[in-house]
Structure formats: structure tokens, C-alpha cells
Amino acid sequence: MLTEPLSALTARTLQACGATTSLDVAGGMEVVSPLTGETVASVTPQSAADAEAAVSRAAVAFRHWRMVPGPRRGELVRLFAEELRASKEDLGRMVSIEAGKSPSEGAGEVQEMIDICDFAVGLSRQLYGLTIATERPGHRMMETWHPLGVVGIITAFNFPCAPWCWNAALALVCGDPVVWKPSEKTPLTALACQAVFERAVERFGDDAPEGLSQVLVGGPALGEVLTDSPSVALISATGSTRMGRIVGPRVAERFGRCILELGGNNAGIVCPSADLDMALRAIAFGAMGTAGQRCTTMRRLFVHENIYDQIVPALQKAYASVSVGNPLETQALVGPLIDGAAFEAMQDALGEARALGGRVHGGARESVGPESAFYVKPALVEMPEQAGPVLRETFAPILYVMTYSDFDDVLEAHNAVGGGLSSSIFTTDLREMELFLSARGSDCGIANVNIGTSGAEIGGAFGGEKETGGGRESGSDAWRAYMRRATNTINYSRELPLAQGVVFDID
Numbered sequence: 001m002l003t004e005p006l007s008a009l010t011a012r013t014l015q016a017c018g019a020t021t022s023l024d025v026a027g028g029m030e031v032v033s034p035l036t037g038e039t040v041a042s043v044t045p046q047s048a049a050d051a052e053a054a055v056s057r058a059a060v061a062f063r064h065w066r067m068v069p070g071p072r073r074g075e076l077v078r079l080f081a082e083e084l085r086a087s088k089e090d091l092g093r094m095v096s097i098e099a100g101k102s103p104s105e106g107a108g109e110v111q112e113m114i115d116i117c118d119f120a121v122g123l124s125r126q127l128y129g130l131t132i133a134t135e136r137p138g139h140r141m142m143e144t145w146h147p148l149g150v151v152g153i154i155t156a157f158n159f160p161c162a163p164w165c166w167n168a169a170l171a172l173v174c175g176d177p178v179v180w181k182p183s184e185k186t187p188l189t190a191l192a193c194q195a196v197f198e199r200a201v202e203r204f205g206d207d208a209p210e211g212l213s214q215v216l217v218g219g220p221a222l223g224e225v226l227t228d229s230p231s232v233a234l235i236s237a238t239g240s241t242r243m244g245r246i247v248g249p250r251v252a253e254r255f256g257r258c259i260l261e262l263g264g265n266n267a268g269i270v271c272p273s274a275d276l277d278m279a280l281r282a283i284a285f286g287a288m289g290t291a292g293q294r295c296t297t298m299r300r301l302f303v304h305e306n307i308y309d310q311i312v313p314a315l316q317k318a319y320a321s322v323s324v325g326n327p328l329e330t331q332a333l334v335g336p337l338i339d340g341a342a343f344e345a346m347q348d349a350l351g352e353a354r355a356l357g358g359r360v361h362g363g364a365r366e367s368v369g370p371e372s373a374f375y376v377k378p379a380l381v382e383m384p385e386q387a388g389p390v391l392r393e394t395f396a397p398i399l400y401v402m403t404y405s406d407f408d409d410v411l412e413a414h415n416a417v418g419g420g421l422s423s424s425i426f427t428t429d430l431r432e433m434e435l436f437l438s439a440r441g442s443d444c445g446i447a448n449v450n451i452g453t454s455g456a457e458i459g460g461a462f463g464g465e466k467e468t469g470g471g472r473e474s475g476s477d478a479w480r481a482y483m484r485r486a487t488n489t490i491n492y493s494r495e496l497p498l499a500q501g502v503v504f505d506i507d
């Protein structure tokens with residue numbers, strides 16, 4: 001049991017990170033913890049004018065930061081990683097308070113920030129281009145990469161800090177200032193991150209201009225300022241497909257660059273040769289972990305008809321016995337839903353599934369917290385076919401289970417939804433595995449074998465296709481989106497040969 005009120009724990013945690021807040025800000029925006037449904041703080045929301053001013057400050061900062069050498073920019077990110085290590089426990093607790101995650105998952109999210117910072121520090125010495133063969137004698141052709149400009153980062157409630165850092169750590173070493181609009185449901189974690197970042201800036205010294213990293217507290221209207229501002233070179237927006245449908249076209253309208261990280265409808269396939277014990281554990285974490293509120297949560301499961309009676313009863317047992325409760329007070333594996341709207345959406349989806357002949361196991365509200373908090377038993381739904389709510393993302397712990405008999409058919413069913421984020425196959429059959437990973441296999445940005453759909457590492461590029469938005473951030477060569485590429489051709493000869501043999505001789 002907590003020995004102090006949640007609001008006091010919140011204030012203490014924020015203070016430990018270097019940020020301050022209050023319970024009672026006049027005209028403030030209330031921050032509600034899903035753990036108890038109580039208001040734990042209130043923060044002053046910013047206006048559209050504040051957002052515009054932040055973008056202007058960032059644009060000025062860019063003029064200085066782009067000229068600081070890459071490895072020196074990396075030094076700031078290295079210092080930030082040190083500060084994150086020192087504040088890992090506090091930031092992790094802030095994530096638990098605001099998003100309802102277990103301490104282990106909260107700490108894991110901060111660890112992801114540390115990991116991407118370490119990656120970015122190395123990257124700061126590797127922002128290199130190519131030397132390319134040229135058809136013209138006495139010429140050299142090459143590619144150079146330059147800082148892009150201000151990066152606007154919009155993030156979702158369910159990962160209150162890691163996606164910011166996936167973007168910010170790369171943007172900063174690439175020479176770009178960042179302006180962050182976190183979810184209006186989780187502003188405190190953002191303010192805490194900003195305070196930790198400022199500690200790194202203080203140690204770094206004068207090379208870091210004012211406005212290098214800023215946070216905008218408020219609702220979608222502030223995100224719209226970033227979206228529409230011609231001074232924001234790149235928008236990286238994480239959230240629902242609904243939000244992406246608004247942001248994407250608006251950024252395109254002004255020819256801005258956009259990384260969209262949107263919703264998924266992730267599936268697993270369990271084949272006859274699968275290691276069933278391993279599959280069971282991977283599915284349980286993928287579908288019930290973080291109370292089904294990960295973009296990569298497993299939402300659909302296709303089980304081969306020959307093993308359906310082995311794995312589905314075992315899953316039902318796991319679902320019935322999983323512990324649900326306040327993860328700061330108990331060892332519960334499943335925490336709360338973010339709010340009442342999420343609970344309603346879950347119940348609506350289960351109602352639709354029932355009407356289509358689905359057999360629902362679980363899904364009811366659990367009386368393990370106050371009336372104002374929304375704890376539910378995760379739901380396993382045996383569906384006769386892939387229809388209705390199975391075709392869309394409901395951001396709650398619902399796993400729809402279906403059978404299959406033919407491998408080609410299941411590949412088709414797997415891909416027959418709008419989301420294209422993450423996917424898994426459980427098999428020890430080499431042919432099935434390779435087909436799943438092949439051009440006619442999973443059409444998702446993430447395709448895994450014998451592990452679940454969630455829990456990606458920072459080393460790979462993260463993102464998905466179709467209604468997930470097509471963006472990539474984090475590892476691999478995702479850094480290129482944060483820089484502009486120039487192709488340079490240098491003539492060191494005494495002639496002027498034209499490409500493609502074109503002749504244009506003047507007297």
C-alpha cells in the first residue's frame with residue numbers, strides 16, 4: 001500500500017526530476033491518474049500563441065545548433081543519457097502514475113530512452129553519405145547530409161516518454177531542435193523529461209542554444225499549430241489513425257515532412273509445429289501486457305485447427321487467472337485502462353463481437369480500485385470469422401481468436417485489415433517461417449518469429465504500413481528523415497562535359 005496520497009507522491013516524484021507543479025492551478029488542466037481516477041496535479045495549458053512563440057524560438061536555435069559539429073551535439077545527448085540513468089526510477093514512477101503501467105514497464109520505457117540516447121551518441125559520428133560513380137571524367141559526385149530544421153513531436157498517452165526520445169535523441173544529434181506536444185493525458189512525464197534534459201544542458205554549456213528542446217502542454221489545438229507551421233520542417237506524430245488522417249494531409253498541404261506512427265491491428269499465427277508453451281507465454285504478454293494499451297498489442301490470433309483444443313483452453317486459463325490491480329500497490333500484471341471512455345469502447349466492441357457469434361471470456365470490470373478507476377479482466381473472444389470489431393483497433397485488452405486450416409488463407413486473412421504495424425508467427429517449420437517473412441507474407445512493418453508482437457528493441461527501425469502511417473523512427477537508418485540530403489557534383493577538370501552526352505556548345 002502507498003503510504004502517502006497519490007498527489008503527494010506525484011509532487012515528490014516531479015520534484016526529484018527537477019520539475020514543479022501544483023494541485024491547484026487557476027484555470028489549470030487537471031491531470032488524472034488512471035490508477036485511482038483522482039486528480040494528481042493541475043498544469044497551466046499553453047495557448048496557440050505560446051506554441052507559435054516556441055516554434056520561433058526553436059527556429060532561431062536551429063541557426064546555431066546546425067553549425068555545432070555532430071559529435072559535439074552527441075555529447076549533449078550523452079549527458080542526457082547520464083541524467084536519465086540517474087532519474088530512471090523517478091521517471092518510471094511518473095509513467096506509472098500517469099499511464100497506469102507497472103513499475104517494471106515504467107522503468108522499461110525509461111530504459112528505452114537511455115538506449116536510444118546511447119545509439120544516437122554513436123550515430124553523431126556516423127552521419128555519413130556516399131561517394132557515387134560519375135559518368136563524367138574529372139568529376140566527383142557525393143551525397144552530404146545536413147540538419148533539417150525544427151522537428152515537431154506529437155505523442156500519445158500510452159507511451160508518455162519513449163517515443164519522444166526516439167525522435168528527440170536522433171533529431172538533436174542530426175542538428176535539429178525539437179518542440180514536443182505530449183498527450184494532454186500525460187503532461188507531467190513530459191515536464192519531468194524536460195527538467196531532466198535541462199540538467200544535461202546546464203552541464204553541456206553555451207553551445208546549447210535556448211529553445212533546443214521545448215514542451216507544449218495542452219490539447220490537439222497545439223498539435224495543429226505545429227502541423228500547420230511552415231517553420232516546422234518535420235512532424236513526427238504518434239497516436240490514433242484518426243489523428244493521422246488529419247495531421248498527414250495538413251503537413252502534405254505545405255510540403256512538410258511527416259513521420260506517422262499510428263494505430264495497429266496486430267496478429268499472431270500459431271502453426272501446428274509451434275512450441276506451444278512458448279507461444280502461450282508470448283501471446284499472454286503481447287495481448288494482456290500494458291492492459292492491451294500498446295500500439296503493438298496482439299489483437300488477433302489465428303490458431304491452426306489441429307492445435308486449437310490445446311492452446312485455446314490454456315489461454316482461457318491464463319486469462320482467468322491473470323492478476324488485475326493497481327501496479328503501484330500490488331504485484332498485478334494488468335493495470336487500469338486509461339479512462340472511462342476506453343472502458344466504454346471495450347464494452348461496445350465486446351457487444352458487437354457477441355452479436356456476431358463471438359464467445360467472450362472475461363472483459364468485465366474488476367472491483368479492485370475506486371469507482372473512478374477502470375480495471376478490467378482482459379477478454380479472450382472466440383470468433384467464428386474475422387468481421388466487425390476484429391477488423392479495427394480497440395485500444396483495450398481484447399484478443400480475438402480464430403481457427404485456420406490452410407496456410408495461404410491465413411496469410412491473406414492476416415493482411416486483410418487496415419493496420420500494418422506488428423505481426424508474429426509461432427512455428428518451427430522453416431517454410432512457414434520464410435513465407436511469413438517473404439514478399440507475400442506479413443505486410444507489417446514488424447514481422448516476428450516465435451516472439452510476440454510487442455516489445456521492440458530500439459536498434460531496428462520502428463513503424464508500420466497502411467493505416468499505421470508508413471513512418472519509421474528509432475534505430476537502423478531512421479535518422480535520415482531528420483536530415484536533408486544534398487547531392488554534390490564537383491568538376492575538377494578543364495572541360496565541361498554534360499551528362500547523358502548532351503551537346504550545348506556556344507561560340
Ligand code: NAD
Binds near residue numbers: 154238
Ligand atoms: P490520439 O490520437 O487521441 O492522440 C495522440 C496525440 O495526438 C495527442 O498528443 C493529441 O493531443 C494529438 N492530436 C489529436 N488530434 C490532433 C490533431 N487534429 N492535430 C494535432 N494533434 C492532434 O491517441 P491516444 O489515444 O493518445 O493514443 C492511442 C493511439 O495511439 C492508439 O491508436 C495507438 O495504437 C497509437 N499509438 C501508436 C504508436 C506507434 O508507434 N505506431 C505508439 C503509441 C500509440
